[in-house]
Amino acid sequence: MTTQLTTDQLTTALPDEGTPVACHESSDDDHGIPAPKRPEGSVPLNGYPDQTATTVFGDAGELGATTVERIPTEPQISTVFGDARELGVPVIELPESHVLNTRLQMSATELLEAIPKSAIPAVFFDPQYRGVLDQLSYGNEGQKRGRQRAALAQMQEEDITEIITAIDRVLIASGHLFLWMDKFHLCTGFTPWLNGTSLEVVDLVTWHKMRIGMGYRTRRCSEYLVVLQKTPRRAKGVWSVHNIPDVWQEQTERNGGHPHCKPLELQSELITAVTNPGDIVVDPAAGSFSVMEAAQQRGRNFLGCDLVV
Numbered sequence: 001m002t003t004q005l006t007t008d009q010l011t012t013a014l015p016d017e018g019t020p021v022a023c024h025e026s027s028d029d030d031h032g033i034p035a036p037k038r039p040e041g042s043v044p045l046n047g048y049p050d051q052t053a054t055t056v057f058g059d060a061g062e063l064g065a066t067t068v069e070r071i072p073t074e075p076q077i078s079t080v081f082g083d084a085r086e087l088g089v090p091v092i093e094l095p096e097s098h099v100l101n102t103r104l105q106m107s108a109t110e111l112l113e114a115i116p117k118s119a120i121p122a123v124f125f126d127p128q129y130r131g132v133l134d135q136l137s138y139g140n141e142g143q144k145r146g147r148q149r150a151a152l153a154q155m156q157e158e159d160i161t162e163i164i165t166a167i168d169r170v171l172i173a174s175g176h177l178f179l180w181m182d183k184f185h186l187c188t189g190f191t192p193w194l195n196g197t198s199l200e201v202v203d204l205v206t207w208h209k210m211r212i213g214m215g216y217r218t219r220r221c222s223e224y225l226v227v228l229q230k231t232p233r234r235a236k237g238v239w240s241v242h243n244i245p246d247v248w249q250e251q252t253e254r255n256g257g258h259p260h261c262k263p264l265e266l267q268s269e270l271i272t273a274v275t276n277p278g279d280i281v282v283d284p285a286a287g288s289f290s291v292m293e294a295a296q297q298r299g300r301n302f303l304g305c306d307l308v309v
Helices: 009-013 108-113 129-135 147-151 157-170 181-189 264-276 291-296
Strands: 048-052 103-106 120-125 171-181 198-206 222-230 247-249 280-283 300-304
Touching: 108 157, 108 300, 120 157, 120 264, 157 171, 157 198, 181 222, 198 264, 264 291, 280 291, 291 300
Parallel strands: 103 300, 120 171, 120 280, 198 247, 280 300
Antiparallel strands: 171 222, 198 222
């Protein structure tokens, strides 16, 4: 504890005139605490013999030598994704009816049944259903609008479930299914289609068509691509492209073509992300066969069909 003295107290405490006074730095002795003894040969601090510098290091090693590794100037960062794909696919044999890179005319189940189990890294599936159109019930489909769409054979819920089950069988472990979805099924639920499979939802891409469509309230200008992965679910070593936005703007050409034409560039990027050159990409309901064009652009093989070619 430090005590402050008044001028009178200080004067009283001083010795008589002529008495020699030793001046020194305050130490622990001044407060009743014994000062530590300085080791023999130690260097006094600031020239005062009663104080010794205490340091956290010394010149003499007491514990023996220690090897110290230099820390890298650039830290090693662990990430959950990578640019390289680690998955491979087996070499498979297909029947003569399943010609690669060709517009095959057959049903989806016929195509998938002939593909060996756990053989395909990526499948695209655009079910031909009437979810939104049936709910909107405009009443003039096939007359003044949507004639091409109305002419296509419609899939029932049971058909879609059967096809997705078959897709699950042919996908390799950690393989991907890209499932096109309309607003109605996205909002009301499509998980019954996945019953009995090992497919899990891992992402969603919104395709902005850059043109406005129908709608009693809001006008539709988008479709949705649900990204599913067969277990085990993982991204690192499987998904190699990491600059694909989850809202994709791309306009397709109409010009009297297929009513369900899908965005070529988006499908090309996704194919690059989850397959290796030379792999087979499958589309059992190919429609305009835009997936075939996308696969060939990126050096992949295509196997797909439709009822109408």
